[in-house]
Amino acid sequence: MSQPAQLLRLQRIDDQLRAGKQRLGEVIQGMNEPQSLLDLRESAETAQQTLAAAQTKQRDLELQFAGLSSKHKESNDHLYSGKIKNSRELADLQQEVQMLQRRKEFLEEDVLENLELVEAAAEKVADANEVLAAAETEWQVKYKDLQAEKIALATSLNGLIGRRKQRMATIDKRMLKTYLQLSQKKRNGVAVATLKINKCTGCQTTQPAMIVKQVEQGELVYCNSCGRILVQA
Numbered sequence: 239m240s241q242p243a244q245l246l247r248l249q250r251i252d253d254q255l256r257a258g259k260q261r262l263g264e265v266i267q268g269m270n271e272p273q274s275l276l277d278l279r280e281s282a283e284t285a286q287q288t289l290a291a292a293q294t295k296q297r298d299l300e301l302q303f304a305g306l307s308s309k310h311k312e313s314n315d316h317l318y319s320g321k322i323k324n325s326r327e328l329a330d331l332q333q334e335v336q337m338l339q340r341r342k343e344f345l346e347e348d349v350l351e352n353l354e355l356v357e358a359a360a361e362k363v364a365d366a367n368e369v370l371a372a373a374e375t376e377w378q379v380k381y382k383d384l385q386a387e388k389i390a391l392a393t394s395l396n397g398l399i400g401r402r403k404q405r406m407a408t409i410d411k412r413m414l415k416t417y418l419q420l421s422q423k424k425r426n427g428v429a430v431a432t433l434k435i436n437k438c439t440g441c442q443t444t445q446p447a448m449i450v451k452q453v454e455q456g457e458l459v460y461c462n463s464c465g466r467i468l469v470q471a
């Protein structure tokens with residue numbers, strides 16, 4: 239195999255290495271939890287906090303209601319105990335019982351209203367948790383796939399690095415240096431281009447017959463337009 243042909247082999251390995259490293263970067267990046275999942279987790283937490291606040295308020299209201307009820311009952315029992323003879327005292331007590339009754343009614347409305355809020359909040363928590371659980375499951379599957387891909391890529395990249403070393407050992411040092419310098423300069427590291435009939439596949443420029451002949455003979459020749467090393471396809 240001619241030296242330029244060896245370079246082409248090396249370039250193919252380098253192409254695979256570059257693509258593999260890029261994909262590895264994407265895979266590692268992709269293993270971070272996605273923002274959408276973080277958002278869902280936050281929503282579920284917020285829903286839970288709203289529910290907890292409504293439940294606390296509900297307990298408060300119910301305690302208040304129980305206190306008011308027993309006070310009302312106490313006053314009412316007292317009113318009808320037959321122990322109060324003074325008419326003024328009786329009227330005052332009657333007024334108090336009525337006032338307590340009204341307060342009880344208002345509070346009862348609050349209790350019921352808040353109960354609706356508790357139920358609505360509980361429903362939201364259930365919904366948010368369901369959506370979150372589905373997203374978590376989906377993410378876990380994706381994460382496992384990415385993890386497997388990462389391991390496979392690392393293995394494949396290690397293999398390529400080994401093959402690259404072997405390939406480089408077979409190439410003339412000066413040629414290798416030229417190749418490495420060219421691949422730094424050229425887009426996507428393409429330093430070596432094949433000839434298609436008489437055109438450089440790197441830049442599509444037709445090459446003079448003499449260059450085509452040199453390429454056929456496996457000599458080190460550069461494209462007269464883009465400067466890439468030319469090899470026989």
Ligand SMILES: [Zn+2]
Binds near residue numbers: 438439442461465466
């Ligand atoms: Zn060219």
